Amino acid sequence: MTPGKIPPTTVQRLPLYLRCLVQASAMHMPVVNSVQIAEMAGTNAAQVRKDFSYLGEFGTRGIGYEVDSLITHLSKELGLTEHRRVAIIGFGRLGSALQSYPGFDERGMKVVAVIDADPAKIGTVSDGITVESADDLEEIVKRERVEIAIVTVPGKYAQGVADRLVASGVRAIMNFAPVQLVVPEGVEVRQADVAGELQVLSFHLNPRRTLA
Protein backbone atom coordinates (compact mmCIF):
# COMPACT_ATOMS: atom_id res chain seq x y z
CA MET A 1 0.00 0.00 0.00
CA THR A 2 1.40 3.34 -1.03
CA PRO A 3 1.21 5.90 1.75
CA GLY A 4 -1.51 8.33 0.83
CA LYS A 5 -3.55 10.92 2.60
CA ILE A 6 -4.01 10.62 6.34
CA PRO A 7 -7.32 11.56 7.99
CA PRO A 8 -7.11 14.37 10.57
CA THR A 9 -8.41 12.11 13.35
CA THR A 10 -5.52 9.71 12.69
CA VAL A 11 -2.97 12.56 12.62
CA GLN A 12 -4.37 13.65 15.98
CA ARG A 13 -3.48 10.26 17.46
CA LEU A 14 0.05 9.99 16.02
CA PRO A 15 1.74 11.94 18.86
CA LEU A 16 0.15 9.60 21.40
CA TYR A 17 1.29 6.51 19.48
CA LEU A 18 4.77 7.97 19.24
CA ARG A 19 4.83 8.58 22.98
CA CYS A 20 3.72 4.98 23.65
CA LEU A 21 6.37 3.58 21.30
CA VAL A 22 9.11 5.65 22.94
CA GLN A 23 7.92 4.25 26.26
CA ALA A 24 8.01 0.69 24.85
CA SER A 25 11.52 1.31 23.59
CA ALA A 26 12.58 2.58 27.02
CA MET A 27 11.17 -0.67 28.44
CA HIS A 28 13.39 -2.60 25.99
CA MET A 29 10.51 -4.05 24.00
CA PRO A 30 11.84 -4.66 20.45
CA VAL A 31 8.40 -5.51 19.05
CA VAL A 32 4.87 -4.52 20.05
CA ASN A 33 1.53 -5.62 18.67
CA SER A 34 -1.58 -3.56 18.12
CA VAL A 35 -3.20 -4.85 21.32
CA GLN A 36 -0.26 -3.63 23.40
CA ILE A 37 -0.16 -0.26 21.68
CA ALA A 38 -3.92 0.11 22.12
CA GLU A 39 -3.60 -0.64 25.81
CA MET A 40 -0.88 1.96 26.30
CA ALA A 41 -2.74 4.53 24.20
CA GLY A 42 -6.15 3.88 25.71
CA THR A 43 -7.76 2.97 22.39
CA ASN A 44 -8.57 -0.34 20.68
CA ALA A 45 -6.43 -2.60 18.53
CA ALA A 46 -8.58 -2.27 15.39
CA GLN A 47 -8.17 1.51 15.59
CA VAL A 48 -4.40 1.18 15.93
CA ARG A 49 -4.17 -1.15 12.92
CA LYS A 50 -6.36 1.14 10.85
CA ASP A 51 -4.39 4.26 11.82
CA PHE A 52 -1.08 2.55 11.05
CA SER A 53 -2.40 1.29 7.72
CA TYR A 54 -2.47 4.93 6.50
CA LEU A 55 1.26 5.12 7.11
CA GLY A 56 2.04 2.33 4.67
CA GLU A 57 2.97 -1.33 4.98
CA PHE A 58 4.07 -1.90 8.56
CA GLY A 59 4.16 -4.76 10.97
CA THR A 60 4.01 -8.49 10.41
CA ARG A 61 0.74 -10.33 10.91
CA GLY A 62 0.89 -12.38 14.11
CA ILE A 63 4.13 -10.74 15.22
CA GLY A 64 3.66 -7.00 15.47
CA TYR A 65 5.55 -3.82 14.79
CA GLU A 66 9.27 -3.22 15.21
CA VAL A 67 9.37 -0.48 17.82
CA ASP A 68 12.45 1.40 16.71
CA SER A 69 11.66 1.45 13.01
CA LEU A 70 8.10 2.55 13.77
CA ILE A 71 9.45 5.38 15.98
CA THR A 72 11.65 6.53 13.12
CA HIS A 73 8.77 6.36 10.68
CA LEU A 74 6.28 8.19 12.92
CA SER A 75 8.85 10.88 13.65
CA LYS A 76 9.32 11.39 9.92
CA GLU A 77 5.57 11.56 9.34
CA LEU A 78 5.29 14.19 12.06
CA GLY A 79 8.17 16.14 10.56
CA LEU A 80 10.25 15.69 13.69
CA THR A 81 13.54 14.59 12.14
CA GLU A 82 14.99 17.91 13.32
CA HIS A 83 13.76 19.96 16.25
CA ARG A 84 10.96 22.33 15.28
CA ARG A 85 11.79 25.95 16.06
CA VAL A 86 9.18 27.41 18.39
CA ALA A 87 8.52 30.99 19.52
CA ILE A 88 6.39 31.93 22.51
CA ILE A 89 4.53 35.21 22.04
CA GLY A 90 3.30 36.56 25.35
CA PHE A 91 5.42 35.86 28.39
CA GLY A 92 2.93 35.99 31.24
CA ARG A 93 2.38 33.15 33.68
CA LEU A 94 1.13 30.79 30.96
CA GLY A 95 3.90 31.66 28.50
CA SER A 96 6.53 31.22 31.14
CA ALA A 97 4.99 27.91 32.31
CA LEU A 98 5.05 26.72 28.71
CA GLN A 99 8.69 27.68 28.21
CA SER A 100 9.66 25.28 30.97
CA TYR A 101 7.08 22.66 29.96
CA PRO A 102 8.76 19.31 30.51
CA GLY A 103 9.26 17.16 27.46
CA PHE A 104 9.42 19.78 24.69
CA ASP A 105 13.00 18.84 23.90
CA GLU A 106 12.55 15.07 23.90
CA ARG A 107 9.44 15.45 21.78
CA GLY A 108 11.12 17.42 19.03
CA MET A 109 10.40 21.02 20.03
CA LYS A 110 12.92 23.75 20.71
CA VAL A 111 11.89 27.15 22.05
CA VAL A 112 14.13 29.61 20.18
CA ALA A 113 12.47 32.92 21.02
CA VAL A 114 10.33 34.50 23.69
CA ILE A 115 8.51 37.75 22.90
CA ASP A 116 6.52 40.15 25.06
CA ALA A 117 5.27 43.73 24.89
CA ASP A 118 5.98 44.62 28.53
CA PRO A 119 9.12 46.81 28.86
CA ALA A 120 9.66 45.35 32.36
CA LYS A 121 10.07 41.88 30.87
CA ILE A 122 12.00 42.75 27.71
CA GLY A 123 15.71 42.08 28.18
CA THR A 124 15.24 39.68 31.09
CA VAL A 125 16.66 36.19 30.60
CA SER A 126 14.61 33.06 31.17
CA ASP A 127 16.08 29.56 30.81
CA GLY A 128 18.86 31.00 28.66
CA ILE A 129 16.58 32.96 26.34
CA THR A 130 16.33 36.74 26.40
CA VAL A 131 12.79 38.08 26.25
CA GLU A 132 12.58 40.32 23.18
CA SER A 133 10.23 43.14 22.22
CA ALA A 134 6.99 42.51 20.37
CA ASP A 135 7.96 45.51 18.21
CA ASP A 136 10.63 43.31 16.64
CA LEU A 137 8.42 40.28 16.06
CA GLU A 138 8.96 40.08 12.28
CA GLU A 139 12.72 40.40 12.62
CA ILE A 140 12.92 37.79 15.39
CA VAL A 141 10.77 35.29 13.48
CA LYS A 142 13.05 35.60 10.46
CA ARG A 143 16.32 35.59 12.38
CA GLU A 144 15.35 32.49 14.40
CA ARG A 145 13.59 30.76 11.49
CA VAL A 146 10.51 30.22 13.68
CA GLU A 147 8.28 27.42 12.41
CA ILE A 148 5.66 27.20 15.15
CA ALA A 149 4.36 30.09 17.26
CA ILE A 150 2.65 29.67 20.61
CA VAL A 151 0.36 32.65 21.22
CA THR A 152 -0.48 33.44 24.86
CA VAL A 153 -1.23 37.15 24.58
CA PRO A 154 -4.53 38.61 25.87
CA GLY A 155 -7.49 37.87 23.60
CA LYS A 156 -7.76 41.38 22.15
CA TYR A 157 -4.19 41.26 20.81
CA ALA A 158 -4.22 37.68 19.49
CA GLN A 159 -5.53 38.32 15.98
CA GLY A 160 -3.08 41.16 15.40
CA VAL A 161 -0.18 38.99 16.56
CA ALA A 162 -1.40 36.13 14.33
CA ASP A 163 -1.56 38.46 11.32
CA ARG A 164 2.01 39.59 11.90
CA LEU A 165 3.22 36.00 12.40
CA VAL A 166 1.57 34.88 9.16
CA ALA A 167 2.99 37.88 7.29
CA SER A 168 6.43 36.86 8.58
CA GLY A 169 6.02 33.36 7.17
CA VAL A 170 4.85 31.35 10.19
CA ARG A 171 2.49 28.58 9.07
CA ALA A 172 1.66 26.89 12.37
CA ILE A 173 0.13 28.57 15.41
CA MET A 174 -0.90 27.14 18.75
CA ASN A 175 -3.34 29.63 20.23
CA PHE A 176 -4.03 29.85 23.94
CA ALA A 177 -5.89 33.16 23.69
CA PRO A 178 -9.64 32.64 24.08
CA VAL A 179 -10.50 33.88 20.58
CA GLN A 180 -10.99 32.12 17.26
CA LEU A 181 -8.13 33.21 14.98
CA VAL A 182 -8.74 33.88 11.30
CA VAL A 183 -5.80 32.82 9.13
CA PRO A 184 -5.32 32.31 5.40
CA GLU A 185 -5.44 28.93 3.69
CA GLY A 186 -2.25 26.97 4.29
CA VAL A 187 -1.76 28.20 7.84
CA GLU A 188 -2.65 25.70 10.55
CA VAL A 189 -4.04 26.83 13.89
CA ARG A 190 -4.66 24.68 16.93
CA GLN A 191 -6.87 26.20 19.57
CA ALA A 192 -6.22 25.40 23.22
CA ASP A 193 -9.51 25.44 25.08
CA VAL A 194 -9.18 24.46 28.71
CA ALA A 195 -12.74 25.52 29.56
CA GLY A 196 -13.99 23.33 26.71
CA GLU A 197 -12.01 20.37 28.05
CA LEU A 198 -13.60 20.92 31.46
CA GLN A 199 -17.03 21.01 29.79
CA VAL A 200 -16.36 17.61 28.22
CA LEU A 201 -15.47 16.33 31.71
CA SER A 202 -18.68 17.89 32.96
CA PHE A 203 -20.62 15.91 30.36
CA HIS A 204 -19.26 12.70 31.85
CA LEU A 205 -20.38 13.75 35.32
CA ASN A 206 -23.88 14.01 33.99
CA PRO A 207 -25.81 10.91 35.06
CA ARG A 208 -28.42 11.32 32.33
CA ARG A 209 -26.19 10.08 29.53
CA THR A 210 -23.83 7.29 28.77
CA LEU A 211 -21.41 7.25 25.88
CA ALA A 212 -21.88 5.28 22.69
Place this chain on the structure above:
Amino acid sequence: MTPGKIPPTTVQRLPLYLRCLVQASAMHMPVVNSVQIAEMAGTNAAQVRKDFSYLGEFGTRGIGYEVDSLITHLSKELGLTEHRRVAIIGFGRLGSALQSYPGFDERGMKVVAVIDADPAKIGTVSDGITVESADDLEEIVKRERVEIAIVTVPGKYAQGVADRLVASGVRAIMNFAPVQLVVPEGVEVRQADVAGELQVLSFHLNPRRTLA
Protein backbone atom coordinates in the same frame (compact mmCIF):
# COMPACT_ATOMS: atom_id res chain seq x y z
CA MET B 1 -35.84 10.44 17.75
CA THR B 2 -35.26 9.64 21.40
CA PRO B 3 -31.96 10.98 22.69
CA GLY B 4 -29.63 8.03 23.13
CA LYS B 5 -25.94 7.52 23.46
CA ILE B 6 -23.62 10.19 22.12
CA PRO B 7 -20.32 9.23 20.46
CA PRO B 8 -17.20 10.62 22.17
CA THR B 9 -16.17 12.56 19.04
CA THR B 10 -19.51 14.37 19.11
CA VAL B 11 -19.20 15.11 22.84
CA GLN B 12 -15.77 16.55 22.08
CA ARG B 13 -17.37 19.09 19.71
CA LEU B 14 -20.26 20.14 21.96
CA PRO B 15 -18.28 22.83 23.85
CA LEU B 16 -17.28 24.42 20.55
CA TYR B 17 -20.89 24.42 19.29
CA LEU B 18 -22.00 25.93 22.57
CA ARG B 19 -19.40 28.66 22.23
CA CYS B 20 -20.55 29.42 18.67
CA LEU B 21 -24.18 29.56 19.73
CA VAL B 22 -23.42 31.92 22.61
CA GLN B 23 -21.60 34.09 20.08
CA ALA B 24 -24.62 33.97 17.73
CA SER B 25 -26.87 34.95 20.62
CA ALA B 26 -24.58 37.87 21.47
CA MET B 27 -24.91 38.94 17.82
CA HIS B 28 -28.71 38.87 18.22
CA MET B 29 -29.27 36.00 15.81
CA PRO B 30 -32.49 34.26 16.94
CA VAL B 31 -32.03 31.36 14.52
CA VAL B 32 -28.97 29.77 12.90
CA ASN B 33 -28.71 27.01 10.34
CA SER B 34 -26.16 24.21 10.16
CA VAL B 35 -24.13 26.01 7.48
CA GLN B 36 -23.70 29.05 9.73
CA ILE B 37 -22.78 26.95 12.76
CA ALA B 38 -20.32 24.95 10.65
CA GLU B 39 -18.69 28.15 9.47
CA MET B 40 -18.27 29.47 13.00
CA ALA B 41 -17.05 26.12 14.30
CA GLY B 42 -14.72 25.39 11.40
CA THR B 43 -16.43 22.15 10.45
CA ASN B 44 -19.02 21.19 7.80
CA ALA B 45 -22.80 21.40 7.85
CA ALA B 46 -23.37 17.64 7.51
CA GLN B 47 -21.22 17.07 10.59
CA VAL B 48 -23.20 19.67 12.53
CA ARG B 49 -26.53 18.08 11.57
CA LYS B 50 -25.27 14.61 12.44
CA ASP B 51 -23.86 15.75 15.81
CA PHE B 52 -27.09 17.57 16.68
CA SER B 53 -29.17 14.54 15.67
CA TYR B 54 -27.74 12.67 18.67
CA LEU B 55 -29.21 15.32 20.94
CA GLY B 56 -32.76 14.63 19.83
CA GLU B 57 -35.23 16.37 17.55
CA PHE B 58 -33.97 19.90 16.96
CA GLY B 59 -34.26 22.51 14.31
CA THR B 60 -36.72 22.94 11.50
CA ARG B 61 -35.79 21.84 8.00
CA GLY B 62 -35.15 24.88 5.81
CA ILE B 63 -35.19 27.26 8.77
CA GLY B 64 -32.59 26.17 11.30
CA TYR B 65 -32.12 26.00 15.02
CA GLU B 66 -33.48 28.37 17.64
CA VAL B 67 -30.31 29.72 19.22
CA ASP B 68 -31.48 30.23 22.78
CA SER B 69 -33.27 26.92 23.14
CA LEU B 70 -30.29 25.10 21.66
CA ILE B 71 -27.98 26.87 24.15
CA THR B 72 -30.21 25.71 26.99
CA HIS B 73 -30.26 22.19 25.65
CA LEU B 74 -26.51 21.94 25.05
CA SER B 75 -25.81 23.35 28.50
CA LYS B 76 -28.01 20.66 30.01
CA GLU B 77 -26.29 17.95 27.99
CA LEU B 78 -22.94 19.20 29.22
CA GLY B 79 -24.18 19.26 32.78
CA LEU B 80 -23.68 23.01 33.02
CA THR B 81 -26.98 24.06 34.54
CA GLU B 82 -25.06 24.98 37.69
CA HIS B 83 -21.41 25.98 37.85
CA ARG B 84 -19.11 22.99 38.19
CA ARG B 85 -16.91 23.16 41.26
CA VAL B 86 -13.25 23.02 40.27
CA ALA B 87 -10.08 22.60 42.34
CA ILE B 88 -6.58 23.37 41.10
CA ILE B 89 -3.94 21.06 42.57
CA GLY B 90 -0.46 22.52 42.09
CA PHE B 91 -0.17 26.28 42.19
CA GLY B 92 2.95 26.93 40.13
CA ARG B 93 3.02 29.17 37.07
CA LEU B 94 0.61 26.95 35.15
CA GLY B 95 -1.80 26.50 38.04
CA SER B 96 -1.84 30.21 38.70
CA ALA B 97 -2.30 31.00 34.98
CA LEU B 98 -5.25 28.59 34.94
CA GLN B 99 -6.87 30.14 37.99
CA SER B 100 -7.15 33.41 36.13
CA TYR B 101 -7.96 31.77 32.79
CA PRO B 102 -10.52 34.03 31.14
CA GLY B 103 -13.89 32.53 30.51
CA PHE B 104 -14.10 29.86 33.20
CA ASP B 105 -17.02 31.63 34.84
CA GLU B 106 -19.03 32.32 31.70
CA ARG B 107 -18.46 28.76 30.58
CA GLY B 108 -19.85 27.18 33.70
CA MET B 109 -16.73 26.60 35.79
CA LYS B 110 -16.00 27.94 39.25
CA VAL B 111 -12.62 27.51 40.91
CA VAL B 112 -13.45 26.79 44.56
CA ALA B 113 -10.09 25.60 45.88
CA VAL B 114 -6.39 25.97 45.19
CA ILE B 115 -3.99 23.47 46.74
CA ASP B 116 -0.19 23.33 46.88
CA ALA B 117 2.51 21.55 48.88
CA ASP B 118 4.86 24.54 49.18
CA PRO B 119 4.70 26.12 52.67
CA ALA B 120 5.68 29.46 51.11
CA LYS B 121 2.48 29.44 49.03
CA ILE B 122 0.06 27.98 51.59
CA GLY B 123 -1.99 30.72 53.22
CA THR B 124 -1.42 33.25 50.46
CA VAL B 125 -4.54 34.60 48.78
CA SER B 126 -5.00 34.60 45.02
CA ASP B 127 -8.08 36.05 43.34
CA GLY B 128 -9.97 35.73 46.59
CA ILE B 129 -9.01 32.10 47.22
CA THR B 130 -6.58 31.06 49.94
CA VAL B 131 -4.00 28.50 48.84
CA GLU B 132 -4.41 25.46 51.09
CA SER B 133 -2.08 22.63 52.05
CA ALA B 134 -1.87 19.42 50.02
CA ASP B 135 -1.91 17.62 53.36
CA ASP B 136 -5.57 18.56 53.67
CA LEU B 137 -6.60 17.55 50.15
CA GLU B 138 -9.27 15.03 51.16
CA GLU B 139 -10.85 17.44 53.62
CA ILE B 140 -10.84 20.34 51.13
CA VAL B 141 -12.37 18.22 48.35
CA LYS B 142 -15.20 17.19 50.65
CA ARG B 143 -15.75 20.62 52.19
CA GLU B 144 -15.88 22.36 48.79
CA ARG B 145 -17.75 19.52 47.05
CA VAL B 146 -15.13 19.52 44.28
CA GLU B 147 -16.40 17.92 41.07
CA ILE B 148 -13.49 18.50 38.69
CA ALA B 149 -9.79 18.62 39.64
CA ILE B 150 -7.11 20.26 37.52
CA VAL B 151 -3.76 18.62 38.26
CA THR B 152 -0.65 20.68 37.54
CA VAL B 153 1.80 19.09 39.97
CA PRO B 154 5.18 17.74 38.78
CA GLY B 155 4.94 14.41 36.94
CA LYS B 156 6.28 12.28 39.78
CA TYR B 157 3.52 13.42 42.14
CA ALA B 158 0.60 13.29 39.70
CA GLN B 159 -0.49 9.66 40.18
CA GLY B 160 -0.40 9.98 43.97
CA VAL B 161 -2.52 13.13 43.80
CA ALA B 162 -4.95 11.43 41.40
CA ASP B 163 -5.31 8.43 43.75
CA ARG B 164 -6.15 10.72 46.64
CA LEU B 165 -8.62 12.73 44.53
CA VAL B 166 -10.39 9.56 43.40
CA ALA B 167 -10.47 8.21 46.95
CA SER B 168 -12.12 11.50 47.99
CA GLY B 169 -14.84 11.06 45.39
CA VAL B 170 -13.60 13.18 42.46
CA ARG B 171 -14.70 11.62 39.18
CA ALA B 172 -13.26 14.07 36.64
CA ILE B 173 -9.61 15.05 36.31
CA MET B 174 -7.89 17.36 33.86
CA ASN B 175 -4.22 16.38 33.94
CA PHE B 176 -1.47 18.76 32.85
CA ALA B 177 1.34 16.62 34.30
CA PRO B 178 3.22 14.81 31.53
CA VAL B 179 2.29 11.32 32.73
CA GLN B 180 -0.53 8.94 31.85
CA LEU B 181 -2.77 8.64 34.93
CA VAL B 182 -4.28 5.29 35.89
CA VAL B 183 -7.77 5.66 37.37
CA PRO B 184 -10.59 3.23 38.09
CA GLU B 185 -13.59 2.71 35.82
CA GLY B 186 -16.07 5.55 36.16
CA VAL B 187 -13.43 8.25 36.59
CA GLU B 188 -12.83 10.42 33.54
CA VAL B 189 -9.38 11.86 32.81
CA ARG B 190 -8.48 14.34 30.11
CA GLN B 191 -4.81 14.63 29.34
CA ALA B 192 -3.43 18.00 28.30
CA ASP B 193 -0.55 17.44 25.90
CA VAL B 194 0.88 20.66 24.54
CA ALA B 195 3.91 18.92 23.01
CA GLY B 196 1.53 16.54 21.21
CA GLU B 197 -0.45 19.51 19.86
CA LEU B 198 2.77 21.01 18.54
CA GLN B 199 3.61 17.68 16.90
CA VAL B 200 0.28 17.75 15.07
CA LEU B 201 1.17 21.25 13.86
CA SER B 202 4.55 19.89 12.80
CA PHE B 203 2.81 17.24 10.70
CA HIS B 204 1.10 20.01 8.77
CA LEU B 205 4.41 21.73 8.10
CA ASN B 206 5.60 18.55 6.48
CA PRO B 207 5.42 19.05 2.72
CA ARG B 208 5.36 15.31 1.99
CA ARG B 209 1.75 14.81 3.02
CA THR B 210 -1.61 16.35 2.54
CA LEU B 211 -4.67 15.61 4.58
CA ALA B 212 -7.56 13.45 3.51
